[in-house]
Every structure is written in structure tokens, then in C-alpha cells.
Amino acid sequence: MREIWALARKDLRIEARSKVVATQIVPFAMVILVLFGLALDADSRTLRDLAPGLFWVATLFASVLAIQRSVAVETISSSFEALRLSGAPAWKLFAGKALAVAIQLLAIEAVLGLGIVVLYRSSFQDPVLIVTAAVAATIAIASAGSLYGVLAVGMGVRDTILPMLLLPIMMPVLVAATRAFGDGLGTAALNGWTWTGLLGLLAVIYATVGALAYAVVIEDT
């Protein structure tokens, strides 16, 4: 656990100093919210009803950038070799990288949450459900993303292939997270906790697969 946290803290410290997420990815996520508002030419009611889906689409797009950044900090100075030399087992390296991505994604989601309240007039009717669903979905996205981020390393075209690998896989997460938020924001009459349960299951599956597969894919970075 100490190794996992040390690795995650390293990535967070790099972010604290470089501020790439804060100055580029968070604003980008907000731009997506504004784009939806303009594109849908919507009265506030439409945007309010669509808010759960728009929130998660914006999160997924922003996550692609966050994951690319997470991999880039290792490849810039070829420090994947250094990570492997640390002697920590591959699954801990995976957990550390994914944890850092998850924390950054949660920060992006917090800003987006504020965004939909201000721009789309959403109201958090069940904050506990919203936070639980967001955490579960974020673990799923960060896990699958951290694995795919490394799979796309070491190729000239890595920036273009990642969305096409990651986003189709994330469709079940999008469906479940949108339903859970629909209940939590009071726009859909359904049981959000069932969907949060599915999100939890997806988080477990992607975290397990990522931890198992990381050793195989990290060999050739």
C-alpha cells in the first residue's frame, strides 16, 4: 500500500507543479459543457433533463486527456524502466498510476458537477448516491484507462489510437453512470442504487483485469 501511494503521490506532485490538468483538462471539460449548451440550443429544461448524460460524456472525453497525460509523464523521460526497476510488483504500479488518475478525474468531475448546477440548473437531490456512483465509475474509467494508456505507449500514433480503444469499452460505464445520476439529479424515475451496484461491479472487473494484464503489457514499454 505504501508503494501504491508513493507512486500516486509522485504523479499528483508532478501535476501540482506542472498544472496540466488544472489549466488544460479542467477548462476543456467546461468547454464541452458550454458546447453542449450551444449545440442543443436548449431551454433550461432540456439541458436539465440531459445533464446526467452530458456530464458523463464530458467526463469520458476529459479522461482520455488525463490518461494520455498520465502516460506521458512516464514516457517523456522513459521512466517506465525506472518504475520496473523499483522492484514493486506490476499490479502495484498499476494501482498507483490508476489511483493518481482517479483522484484527478474526481477533481475534474467536481468542477463539472458545479458546472451542471450553474449552467444546466441541475440540483443534487441525492448527494450520497451521486458521490458513490461517481467514485465507482471513476475507478472503472481510471482502471481501464491506465491499462489502455500503457497499451498505446511506444507508438508514434498513440495520441490517436487511445480514444478508439477506450471509449467503446467504456459504453457500459456510460450507460450505468448516466442512469445513476438520472436518479441522483432527479431527472429519471428509477433506482440509481442498482446502477451504482453495476458500476461497482464494473470497477472491480476493470481493476482486476488491469492489475493482471499490467505485467504483460509493461514489459515492452
Next chain:
Amino acid sequence: MSTSLAEPQTATSNSDVTGTSSKLTFALGSASLLGLAVLLVLAFVITDADQRVYDRGVDLEPLLTGQGDAVRLLYVHFPVAMVTYIAFMLNAIGSVAVLWKKSTWWDNTAAAAAEVGVLFCGLTLATGSIWGRPIWNTWWKWGDVRLMTTTILFLIFVGYLAYRRTMTDSRVRAKRSAVVGLIGAINIPIVYKSVDWWQNRTLHQQSTLRDRSIEDLTLFTMIFGMVVFMAIFAWLMVHRFRIGWLEHQAETVGLEAAIIERRAQTSTAISDAVTDSRSSTETGSD
């Protein structure tokens, strides 16, 4: 290349290959295409349109329902969909074998299966969409569990094929593609289940093969269609596999063979030069 190889046994035995066909694939391909022609005649001409008559009671007119001529598309749609799933299953098996045994043969098979699978998956979506327009009254039905699952599967494997093209090192490509392929495969039940939960509805009919309502000719055409599309699948797989194999040979053996060929040329050139100089000395001494 083939004529001047110094040691043909060390070079690829396929070095004089100009295509990927053989007598067997020619026969298989001819049979497949002939079968396809017969299937189309059976499906679109000989079988009856679907017009079941339901008795709606005494005071109501007997109701003529069913799918009419549109049902004929199912003779194509169903076998194509079946082959799609077989192809992606073969890709998953190949991916496991690659990770387990580091097998080039299986990597090649997995790649071929994914490519042919994407083709058939596209055909499944297209034929289903065309069939859906008159029957469901829409080209596309959001939330239909099988349509959504097939669509997402299609996108996952389009990504898989694009991913394969990004790598040049065949060993790395085999391993990483296997991971991507396997994650795609384990997503199939997840996608199916989550879409099922999402809308909990399907416009797809349940299997009618087992109940007695299906007629003899209909059943025959359906099974014949499966056989024909399995044959087409096998035919395309063999060709695609051979292309992949030749590519692999070109990557690994090609350089070696070229070096041997070059050495053979230079050594001939040297010995020629030596003979020339000898003969010229001999003539000079005369």
C-alpha cells in the same frame, strides 16, 4: 528473388508465391459462391413470403400478418450474425493461445478472425437495419439489446484492427493485441447485460428453429444459409491467414533471404572477376 537464392532451403518456401490461392481454396471459393447463388434463389424466389393467418375470433376478420417478403432477409441476416460471433470467439481463443504459448500461428489466426469478423459484423448491422425498416418501422432501435451489443462489439473490434496497424514489432504486436482482443471479448457479456438492464426490451424474435411452426423449406434454407456462410468464412479466413503468414515471413525471413541472395550475387561476381582476371592473365602469358 526465387531464381538466384544460394540456399533455397533456408529461405522461405513461399518465396515464389504470387498469390494466396491453392487448388483447395479455389474449390472452396467456387463452392461458396455457387452456394451463395443457390441460397439467394432459395431465399428470394423459391421460399414463401411470411404470411401467417391468425384467426381473430368470430366477429373479427381473419388477420393477415407476418413479415411478408422482408422475412427473406433473415436467411442472410441470421447466418451472417452467427458467423460474426464465431469469428470473434475464434479471435478470443487465438488471443488466449498467444498469451499462453506465444504462438505466431494463433496471432495470425486471431488477426484474420478479427478482420473477417468486423466485415461480417458490418454486414449483420446492415442487413438487420434494412430488415428493420419495414418490420420495426425504423432503421435503428436504440436500446435493443442485441443491436446495441453488436454495435459496440463492432466498434471495439474496429479499434482492435486499428490498434494492430500501429505496431511494427510482431512480437509486441501479438502480445498487446491479444490483451486488447481479450478485454473486448470479456466485454461482450458485460455490454449485453448492461444494455439489457438499461432498456430491458428487445424487438428481436426468439429462436423459432425448435418449435414446429417453421416449415420444411424455410428450415432447409436457413440451415443451408448457415452452411454457405460458414464456407465463405472459412474461405476468407484461409486467404487472410495466408496473407498474414506471408507478411510475417517478409518481416522475419525476408531480410535474411535478401542477405543470402545478395551474398550469392557478390560471390558470383567475385568468382567471375577472378575467372576473368585468370583468363586474361592466361591470354596475356601466351
